[in-house]
Amino acid sequence: MQRQMINILTRRLGTAQQMRPLSVxxxxxxxxxxxxxxxxxxxxKNSQQPVVVDFFATxxxxxKLLTPRIENVVxxxxxxxxxxxxxxxxxxxxxxxxxxxxxxxxxxxxNGKEVQRMVGLQDEDKIRAWVAAAVKQTKQ
Amino acid sequence: MSxxxxxxxxxxxxSHSALRWxxxxxxxxxxxxxxxxxxxxxxxxxxxxEAVDCGARxxxxxxxxxxxxxxxxGIGGTCVNVGCIPKKLMHQASLxxxxxxxxxxxxxxxxDRNLRPDWRKLVRSVQNHIxxxxxxxxxxLRDKKVEYVNSxxxxxxxxxxxxxxxxxxxxxxxxxxxxxVVVAVGGRPRYPDxxxxxxxxxxxxxxxxxxxxxxxxxxxxxxxxxxxxACFLKGLGYDPTVMVRSIxxxxxxxxxxxxxxxxxxxxxxxFLNTTVPSSVERQSDGRLLVRYLNTTTQTVGSDVFDTxxxxxxxxxxxxxxxxxxAGVKTLNDKIVVDASExxxxxxIFAVGDIxxxxxxxxxxxxxxxxxxxxxxxAGSTQxxxxxxxxxxxxxxxxxxxxxxxxxxxxxxxxxxxxxxxHGYYKPTEFFIPQKSVRHCYLKAVAEMAGDQRILGLHxxxxxxxxxxxxxxxxxxxxxxxxxxxxxxxIHPTTAEEFTRLSITKRSGRDPTPASCxx
Numbered sequence: 001m002q003r004q005m006i007n008i009l010t011r012r013l014g015t016a017q018q019m020r021p022l023s024v025x026x027x028x029x030x031x032x033x034x035x036x037x038x039x040x041x042x043x044x045k046n047s048q049q050p051v052v053v054d055f056f057a058t059x060x061x062x063x064k065l066l067t068p069r070i071e072n073v074v075x076x077x078x079x080x081x082x083x084x085x086x087x088x089x090x091x092x093x094x095x096x097x098x099x100x101x102x103x104x105x106x107x108x109x110x111n112g113k114e115v116q117r118m119v120g121l122q123d124e125d126k127i128r129a130w131v132a133a134a135v136k137q138t139k140q
Numbered sequence: 141m142s143x144x145x146x147x148x149x150x151x152x153x154x155s156h157s158a159l160r161w162x163x164x165x166x167x168x169x170x171x172x173x174x175x176x177x178x179x180x181x182x183x184x185x186x187x188x189x190e191a192v193d194c195g196a197r198x199x200x201x202x203x204x205x206x207x208x209x210x211x212x213x214g215i216g217g218t219c220v221n222v223g224c225i226p227k228k229l230m231h232q233a234s235l236x237x238x239x240x241x242x243x244x245x246x247x248x249x250x251x252d253r254n255l256r257p258d259w260r261k262l263v264r265s266v267q268n269h270i271x272x273x274x275x276x277x278x279x280x281l282r283d284k285k286v287e288y289v290n291s292x293x294x295x296x297x298x299x300x301x302x303x304x305x306x307x308x309x310x311x312x313x314x315x316x317x318x319x320x321v322v323v324a325v326g327g328r329p330r331y332p333d334x335x336x337x338x339x340x341x342x343x344x345x346x347x348x349x350x351x352x353x354x355x356x357x358x359x360x361x362x363x364x365x366x367x368x369x370a371c372f373l374k375g376l377g378y379d380p381t382v383m384v385r386s387i388x389x390x391x392x393x394x395x396x397x398x399x400x401x402x403x404x405x406x407x408x409x410x411f412l413n414t415t416v417p418s419s420v421e422r423q424s425d426g427r428l429l430v431r432y433l434n435t436t437t438q439t440v441g442s443d444v445f446d447t448x449x450x451x452x453x454x455x456x457x458x459x460x461x462x463x464x465x466a467g468v469k470t471l472n473d474k475i476v477v478d479a480s481e482x483x484x485x486x487x488i489f490a491v492g493d494i495x496x497x498x499x500x501x502x503x504x505x506x507x508x509x510x511x512x513x514x515x516x517x518a519g520s521t522q523x524x525x526x527x528x529x530x531x532x533x534x535x536x537x538x539x540x541x542x543x544x545x546x547x548x549x550x551x552x553x554x555x556x557x558x559x560x561x562h563g564y565y566k567p568t569e570f571f572i573p574q575k576s577v578r579h580c581y582l583k584a585v586a587e588m589a590g591d592q593r594i595l596g597l598h599x600x601x602x603x604x605x606x607x608x609x610x611x612x613x614x615x616x617x618x619x620x621x622x623x624x625x626x627x628x629x630i631h632p633t634t635a636e637e638f639t640r641l642s643i644t645k646r647s648g649r650d651p652t653p654a655s656c657x658x
Contacts, residue, residue, distance in 0.1 A: 057275065059268035089271065092278060101279045 031071055031083040037094055044084050045112040050138040051082045052131065055095055055105040058087065062121035063104040069124045070106060073131050081108075081135050108134040173199045175516070176301050176318035178293050178461065181217015182502040183492025184324035185277065187509030188286045194517035198286050199316060201293040201303065207345045208331075208338045214274035215281075215288070218326055218493070219502040221270055226348035227368055229266045231534045233257065234375020238536065245573035257376045259353045267349055295321075295466040298485050320516055323461065323468075323475060323483075323490040324509065327454040327500070332360070336420030340428055341448040344369065354378050355446025358430055360417055362388040364533045366451030367404065371535040374409050381410040381443070383417060383432065385452075389533065393545035396581075396598050400539050403579035403600070407536065415441075420448055456494045471496045479523055481512050489516075499529050530612035532605035537579055540604035542612040543596030549585045557588045558595075561621065561641035563651045567602060568632045581651075582637055584621065592621035597638065607635040 034040045034053075044051045054070055056063035067085065074083040088095035088103060098107060098114070106127075108115040115138060118130055175191045177184045180202025188200045204221075206212045213221035241252045281288050293301040302315045329343035342350065344365050355378060359370045362384040370380040382404070389397035405411060414436040421429050423444065431442045456473040469476050469484045474496035481489045489512055492505035507524060514520035530542035549558050562583035570577050585596040597611050611619070621641075629636025643651045 057271065059271035061268075088275065096279065096282050101276075103275075 029082075030079055031074060031085070033085045033087070034091060034094075037091065040084070040086070040091070040094060043082075044109055047082060047109070049080065049082055050108055050110040050115070050134065051084050052134070053098075053107045053109055054083060054085045055088055055098065055100045055103055055107065056085060057089060057103050060103050066104045066106075066121050066127075069122075069127055070131075072124065073128045076128070077131065077135060081131060081138075106130075108138070110138045171299065171317040171319045173197050173287075173316060173318045175199075175320045175322065175513075176293065176316060177201070177322045177324055178301070179217070179324035179326055179492065179494070180215045180277075180288065181324060181326050181492060181505070182219050183326070183494075183505035183509040184217070184322065185215075185281070185286075185509075186506040187322050187324065187491060187513045189280070189284050190510040190513035191517050192284050192286055194513060196513075196517045199318070200281065200286050200288050201291060201301070202288065203290060203292040205292075205328075207343065209342060209346055211346045211349055213349075214271065214277075215290075216270075216274055216277045220273050220277070222345045222348055224502055225273065226266045226270060227344075227372075228534060229269065230262070230348065230372040230376075231368065231536075233262050234372040235536060237375055237377070242573035242575065255377070259376070260351070262376075263349060263351070270348075292460055294460060294462040295464075295468075296462075298466040298468075298488060319487065321466075321488045322509075322512065323488065323494055324492045324505070325457045325461065326493040327456045327473075329365075329450060330453050330455050331450055332417060332452060334417055334419050336422075336428075337450065340420045340422055341450050343450045347449060350447075352447075354449075356444075357381070357447040357449055358383060358428075358443070358445040359449045359451055361385075361451030361453070362401075363451060363453065364389060366449075367400070368534050369449055369451060370409050371404060371407075374404075374407060375536055379410075381412060381445075383412045383415050385416055385435075386414060392533075392539075393541060393596075393598055394547055396539055396541065396545075396583075396600060399579050399581055399600055400533065400535060400537075403537050404535060406576060406578065412441075454493070454500070456496075458494070480515065481508060481524070498526055499531070501529065501531060504529055528612065528615055530608050532608065534605075537600055537602065538604035539598075539600045540608035541596065541598045542608055543594070543615050544585055545596060545598075546583070546585050549595045553587065553595075559586050559588045559592060559621070560584070560645040561586065561643065562645055563637065563641055563643055563653060565601070565634065565637040565653060567634050569602075580634070582641070583645075584624065584638065584641055586621045590620075591623070594619045594621060594624065599634075599638075601634045603634075607638075610635075611638065 032043065044053060052070060052074060054067060056067060070083060074081060086094060088100055102119060104121060105117060105119050107117040116134060174196035175198045177188045177198065177200045180200050184200060188198045191198050202215050204212050219225060237255060237257065240250055240255055243250055244252050289303060289305065291303045291305055293303045296302045296315060300315055300317050302313060304310060304313055306312060329345055331337045347369060354373055357373050357378055357380045359366045359380055360383045362382055366382060367388065370382045373380040388401045415432050415434045418431045418433055423429050427444050427446055428448050429442055429444050430448060431440065433440050458470050458473055458475065463470060466488060467485055468488055475483055475490040475494050477483055477490050477495050481491050483490055491509045491512055493500045498504065511522055511524050528543050530540065532538055532540040546560055560583055564581050566577045567580060580601045582599040584594055586592040586594045594615055597608060597615065599607055624639060627639045629639040643649050
């Protein structure tokens, strides 16, 4: 439905003036904050695609720096990998189940299992390389 | 047969574990846990973790009832959340404000004229740190395999604790049985029984996460909580007044306490001495009108404040435990224990702030909790030594002491058998910014005879806690004046002044030094 509307709009705009590309990144579906244990099961463990889980805390400054970086990198992957954000205070049992001690922690999950994890803040290039490697590995 | 009759009479028959016991008379009753700890603070957690290390199965309950204004916090107890830790951080914040001014004298090009604190940023930073400690505590409990339930436990009988896993949902009630129970529920601040106290006043439970700037604050109470709060508020640029019912720092050395109060006055903290509050009401402009009575002059007065902070003492949290069901004796609002922290019920113990007549300090709680766990599960016989516990009051010039006060020593040994060495001193760093040295003072209280065993050390000055800590170990090892004066000092420090003590009170000589290095 959204796609049809975009197509209509772009065609209208295109006739009126020079074609301006309108991109609708499905960010709402790719990047989300986990609301409950059931939400985690449904959207992470049972996800068809691999998911990067960002375990963060509101009181953690490196987490505040990491989240926009991982959001960027996941956005660049254009849907081949999703991002689930977990507030460890809201979902303490879940975080403890995944052995989260220090934060931030990024965990790549596929088919309900952990593939790899990265602990601590890294610069965006390192994160990009790490995510790319994860996507590649999960495609195999 | 008569046993069953007794059990029926006492209602124990309803308890699941008792039923099992009756059916299998002769076999030893099995409990759900070796140890249930009530309270996840300094004492409770130390005891729980040590018990697991000794091989016990442990369950720990922790729950925080919100304050009247709604403040809550996570696991870790008073020290981590609303005590030592945030207190020290705010103390540090106020010292740093002072340091900026001193920096100017040392040549730094800072504009210290309109220095204002960002209270919300300070609170946010302090709270972020506290929350990180809450998390580390949870991870630690998990790693150490201590089971943790975030709810209040209450006694059903001496071996059975009941709780609501989801507080507020009274339909879901659970029970656990334990071979041993350790009560470590600590205490909370008291409120005075006057109009407006709970609705309009806050306590130390609230100040460290207070969303509003405190402004002009009335601190009611002159124990170390009240004095420390007043001092960091002063250092942050607010205008505190301390209301003192009778004396400052009850229980501490009198001379040192008066000197500390004088130091605070010199720094601009106002005192309302021998005064008690009568009521608090909110004015139309939102500020608080406090009426009070000066008990010496018997005159009434009133004043307007932005914040009223009660620091009149703390009460033990025995009310929600249903101790009667377990038969545990209490005194006032505390639990009575013997020298092995046992209550009158042999398998029920208590540690930390909840016990009657012991110092309410985190390190005391931690060590006594650990030693208790070792006695219960590792065959240890070592008991907690509550004597000669060092402590510090974190005012801007701090006061730290270990051992006896001068008056206690005189009372115990007689004035003729006591020698007090004392002196004022001038920290080297104070000269350049011309900081007041008027209250930099220390004294050693010692026996008169022989090598003169030291009974107490008292120090007012910078980083007092750091200064006294090592001396606490020395005192415990039997430090004498002879050894002290033969110890070479580290120079230039303030701690070395202990090795330079030479003037006795008895001599009547002026304890004010002319200069250093001689």
